[in-house]
Amino acid sequence: MSEPIENPPSDGLAEADAREVEPAPSWQDPATPLPQWTDLGGEVVHDSPWMSLTRHRATAPTGRTVDYGVVRPKSMATGVLPLHDDGTVTLVGQARFALGNYSWEMPEGGAPFGEDPFDGVRRELAEEAGLEARSWREAVRMELSNSITTERAVCWLAWDLRPVATAPDPTEVIAVARVPFMSLIAEIGRGAVRDSLTVATAYRAYHMAREGLLPGWLAHAMLTRV
Amino acid sequence: MSEPIENPPSDGLAEADAREVEPAPSWQDPATPLPQWTDLGGEVVHDSPWMSLTRHRATAPTGRTVDYGVVRPKSMATGVLPLHDDGTVTLVGQARFALGNYSWEMPEGGAPFGEDPFDGVRRELAEEAGLEARSWREAVRMELSNSITTERAVCWLAWDLRPVATAPDPTEVIAVARVPFMSLIAEIGRGAVRDSLTVATAYRAYHMAREGLLPGWLAHAMLTRV
Numbered sequence: 001m002s003e004p005i006e007n008p009p010s011d012g013l014a015e016a017d018a019r020e021v022e023p024a025p026s027w028q029d030p031a032t033p034l035p036q037w038t039d040l041g042g043e044v045v046h047d048s049p050w051m052s053l054t055r056h057r058a059t060a061p062t063g064r065t066v067d068y069g070v071v072r073p074k075s076m077a078t079g080v081l082p083l084h085d086d087g088t089v090t091l092v093g094q095a096r097f098a099l100g101n102y103s104w105e106m107p108e109g110g111a112p113f114g115e116d117p118f119d120g121v122r123r124e125l126a127e128e129a130g131l132e133a134r135s136w137r138e139a140v141r142m143e144l145s146n147s148i149t150t151e152r153a154v155c156w157l158a159w160d161l162r163p164v165a166t167a168p169d170p171t172e173v174i175a176v177a178r179v180p181f182m183s184l185i186a187e188i189g190r191g192a193v194r195d196s197l198t199v200a201t202a203y204r205a206y207h208m209a210r211e212g213l214l215p216g217w218l219a220h221a222m223l224t225r226v
Numbered sequence: 227m228s229e230p231i232e233n234p235p236s237d238g239l240a241e242a243d244a245r246e247v248e249p250a251p252s253w254q255d256p257a258t259p260l261p262q263w264t265d266l267g268g269e270v271v272h273d274s275p276w277m278s279l280t281r282h283r284a285t286a287p288t289g290r291t292v293d294y295g296v297v298r299p300k301s302m303a304t305g306v307l308p309l310h311d312d313g314t315v316t317l318v319g320q321a322r323f324a325l326g327n328y329s330w331e332m333p334e335g336g337a338p339f340g341e342d343p344f345d346g347v348r349r350e351l352a353e354e355a356g357l358e359a360r361s362w363r364e365a366v367r368m369e370l371s372n373s374i375t376t377e378r379a380v381c382w383l384a385w386d387l388r389p390v391a392t393a394p395d396p397t398e399v400i401a402v403a404r405v406p407f408m409s410l411i412a413e414i415g416r417g418a419v420r421d422s423l424t425v426a427t428a429y430r431a432y433h434m435a436r437e438g439l440l441p442g443w444l445a446h447a448m449l450t451r452v
Contacts (some may be wrong), residue, residue, distance in 0.1 A: 203429035
């Protein structure tokens, strides 16, 4: 237990922004009041430049009061799947400390709150993959683990790619691979690519290619290149 | 700062299990040594029945040493998208404390380490959606946020459904909706369904329906019912 929370959590701005753009699905009855949790008070138990963890007493919609820990990352997770004209994609490989494994992913990085996530993801595409793109389309917006964290992600597809000089992050040793889009889909199915942003964005890219939501020549290359 | 870690983290078993089933993708050269992080030592700074947070000194593959906090949930995230014969799916709505919002999702829950995740997800399907299923297929396995957590998820598709009696969780007030599968896809595209497990599993279900990986009658119903 350490200092009480005197100000809104550092992701307060991002939460407010997000609420503005959170539509309700068509099947939710607008006349029915939504159940709510009540926060009885919290304190910061861990704080770093990347995240804080707060512990709360909170009353559930059922009336039951519990201790609730919330992990609050200080950035928006961003990612981009770079789609080459020939139906291949660029992926990056790196050692991940938390799980102690090696992970192949699309270029990703955290955009600190206050930075436009689109600026952040363009920087990651250059730093990690050595690419810039003239065409972008938003692919997915997700809440990554909504029972214990406030972490959000926004991911794009990008095409009309060209190489740019890279400037790697000082804690990253990055490998780069360029593989057919359908090989990425197959390796996700085998469990060889497991990063949630990459998994969701790759299947979303398949959906967009199949449903006419990407240029026809690009969708054709993605779905037929093996 | 509190007690040092004297034993492996409580998710050590799950991590060992996972490594056994983590294949490498076809493009990874088996002859090239993989870069690795070195853990110089850690301590538990937060511990609850649901997760711990450990703080480490760790040396990156580049040689740079940093402080690294790792969130370690004590369960495997599980979820199931219940596919009805008529091309509809059952979703559940609930208030989420961490983000302070209301979330529509497929039935989900944490399977504590030591419990078979498949037993856990069958329980959630009954408790949250009042359903049981005779046919199951694994859809996605993901690492939810691999730069700060060890959290993993495994999600299924289930069909041949029938109703069972429900026994709700004491902190959950659950709403249930049955909607066309393609309405779920559309609401994800609008940002009205944002849970990462649901997003990834829904697009994966679309991929499986399109690629002949589900029974033809079910795929037809999913893709045509509006």
